[in-house]
Amino acid sequence: MQTINFTKLQDTSLCIYKFNYPNYGLVNYYNYDFKNVLVPSKIQQSSFNNDxxxxxxxxxxxxxxxxxxxxxxxxxxxxxxxxxxxxxxxxxxxxxxxxxxxxxxxxxxxxxxxxxxxxxxxxxxxxxxxxxxxxxxxxxxxxxxxxxxxxxxxxxxxxxxxxxxxxxxxxxxxxxxxxxxxxxxxxxxxxxxxxxxxxxxxxxxxxxxxxxxxxxxxxxxxxxxxxxxxxxxxxxxSETNPIFKNLISFYGDVTLPTIDQIKKEGDRLIRLKHKTKKGKIIKKLGKHSRSYFKDSQKYSFVEDSIEIFNYLTSNGLMIPEVGNEKSGGRTVDSFTLMPSWIRRMIKIKSMTHVECDYSCLHPNIAIKLYGGSKSHLTHADLALVLDTNIDIVKVEHLSFFNKKIWQMKESPLFKYYEEQEPNLLRNIIAEKYDSEFKHKITSRRLFSMEVKIMTEVIVRLNTEDIYVGYVYDALLCHPKNADRVKEVMDCVILEHDIKTTAKLSNAPIVTKLNDTETNIEVVANKPIAIHKELMRIDARLINFSDRIKAMLKESESKGKVLNFVDAIIVFGVDDVITDRALIIYDEFNPQSKYVVESYYLN
Incomplete structure (x- = not known):
């Protein structure tokens, strides 16, 4: 791993930091005055030009x-x-x-x-x-x-x-x-x-x-x-932006992966047939051109991801930049632009980081802003109603609210919102017609609320000397701070009356592969006579983490047996489905203790 040593040299309003690149044998000094922009260093021989x-x-x-x-x-x-x-x-x-x-x-x-x-x-x-x-x-x-x-x-x-x-x-x-x-x-x-x-x-x-x-x-x-x-x-x-100032403190604890480590991780993900959040299968080009692959668009090539990583880091991390109104003021840096499977490899103080992100944030913000009726909406909710793959729902939700009206109507999600959230959909469409920003007004408002929430979270964490990486609606933190980060995120989102919660991921999991009888939590709901012999599981306890799925598949590839058992998944009174479930223990998300077979196989 390539470590970036980031040492504060003096404790004044003018912060002088030393950046040490062991791999390059280079030491630079950079002075940053958060009140007076950039002030070049007067120490050593590597001072920058003042004027x-x-x-x-x-x-x-x-x-x-x-x-x-x-x-x-x-x-x-x-x-x-x-x-x-x-x-x-x-x-x-x-x-x-x-x-x-x-x-x-x-x-x-x-x-x-x-x-x-x-x-x-x-x-x-x-x-x-x-x-x-x-x-x-x-x-x-x-x-x-x-x-x-x-x-x-x-x-x-x-x-x-x-x-x-x-x-x-x-x-x-x-x-x-x-x-x-x-x-x-x-x-x-x-x-x-x-x-x-x-x-x-x-x-x-x-x-x-x-x-x-x-x-x-x-x-x-x-x-x-x-x-x-x-x-x-x-x-x-950018200098007065709380997210920017937080990131300046966060970078000193970061260790980047080496290219060899990235290549090995790419090989591992290929064996697992891992997909990116956009549903692309990770694959290697090898000695082939893209034209060699019949449908190259369905792949995310390891070589491309490494090229992007090098572009973002080979000349140093990027100074965080605060976006304009179009992006809601989102901040962009090397980590937000980095392929997510490589970003998962960064370490904080030599420990694998934990990612804490909000579940289905933008749809739940939309419910708040546009008069929706549901609460705690999840991608799984839509997948069940629409009888479709949850991955399709996740990918569509990345862009659904930012689309033009005719594009929304062609989306597989439109039917759900039309039938389940007609008032929300009507208000969004009306605003797209009336706003000077046309169809882009929706994403502007969603991004703006997201940034407001994340800024409040980061400010509170910084008062406790907790500094975090930032990837839009997700924060990267040291494992020892994971529970506190989640607690603050849950508190802030609740104060904004947005009905969702934060979840922890990117941590190791332990599976109970051969123990399907112990530690089963049976939900005490009205029994269904024809299925009374099956255990009943509250749907809120199901783990839909892609990380969990990938690690289970890796365990299975090594010969371990995954013992899924028949179960009833309970979403509400008389609102149930049958599936097969596996008990897991996720260190950083212990309440989500079941994986259902239908999700695992898709």
Missing amino acids: VLKQDITKESKILDITGITGCFDDNITTDFHAQFPLFFINRNTIKIPSKIEYVLRKYTSKKILKEIHSDVEVAVELCLLFSTQLVSTYYERLEDPTFEGWKSLRAEYLRDFLSFNSLTYKKVITALEQANSKGAILECDYNSIIGEKNFNYRLGEPYIGKGIVSYQLKTNVAKNLLNKHYLRILNK
Whole structure:
């Protein structure tokens, strides 16, 4: 495991931290004043330049290392987040750019057009490369979805600030990138915008889509300083955010997995036929191209996940960035963007972390905000009513409330909400018609409430010196703090009158494989005559954790026998189903003591 040692060197309002990378033999010092943005260190030889806003920085000055990333991978929802820069610096002034474009800019782009951007052609080229960093995320989105066409929304105001050499710089850069040449234009724009709803969309030209990502070392002071100005603006926005401040303290306890460990975990998950939260089967490309696989879209390739992991961590962890209103203020960092099966491998103070997340949070928030009638709604509830696989319900719930109305009607979940929650559905549809944000208003409100809840939880935990990782509606914590984290999460959600609870996962489980008679909890409900010989199990005691399923399958693959026994699953008076159940003991979720066979086999 790659350990990041994060040591506070002095206890003042100006926090000086030492970041030690054993694998790289590098020690850097970084000063952070939560009141006054970034203040370079005066200690050792690795101090950063004080005045990052100056244009005339000497060659000897060491500028903030900057890299770009956007998007989300594997099981995340929001994709409209802009670039961030590393918290732990390894390679200074390195950015990631799409492959081939530097060569084309230098060899095939008109020098006259480049000089319209800046009189120094080298500066002009690097400004074009800076723009291209904004499209790097589309490469990784394409890895996840080969049908993705590569379009990304970029606001004019954002681009103007990002390339703020002068107010017209970004337009001149776009002109240069759109120039036709024998290799093909680098950039395409749809030039279709709707005020309050849609910005111009941009994508790489066809010869450059999916061709890979390369590192580029910035050389000109103009480009370096523009990036520093841009990221200081981001840092200014984030520095007072409670989630941001919590994460700065949390990172010091984190140990990342090595590539060898990730590969071994990938092999293990392949043997178990493990699926991601989006329902994709984990698989290796090996020596094959994607075209070798008949339906490559149903797979999540280990090699792609490792490439994403390297992108997020090889140049250091990313400074957390607080999102805008569109994302409800969600915070994004290396861990939120990391493939979830790799994220599970990180350790906190040398211990496997425990994840505590809310069950079915957004549907239950929607019930609160839009006048629903149910309480403690679960994915299993919908799966039972719709007679469908619970995995389908989970995947659909990732995007159902963010869809356009016609898309919601085509979703397999629509029937449930139409029949079981007609008032909620009616209110959501009406708001989508009336709001200036159209169909996206629902997710804005759900994200905003989620962030409000998680912020309150984190603030309370921090007062107890408990610092946690953050992945939207989930927190990553040390095992000794797991029960307290769950307790605070349950308390806060209850105060908001949202009927759900937090659950613990990513902890080892112990299965009682050959003992189906002891410790059985029989629910005392009205007996059903035809099934009176079967044990009755309260549905609330059933464990639907994917982690549990994966570990049971691993046990079975090693020859252990899983003794499921006939049982009645009780959801309410006269509301029962028959299934087969297995007793388990989950150290961090002890109340969920049964696994049902129908879930295990699906």
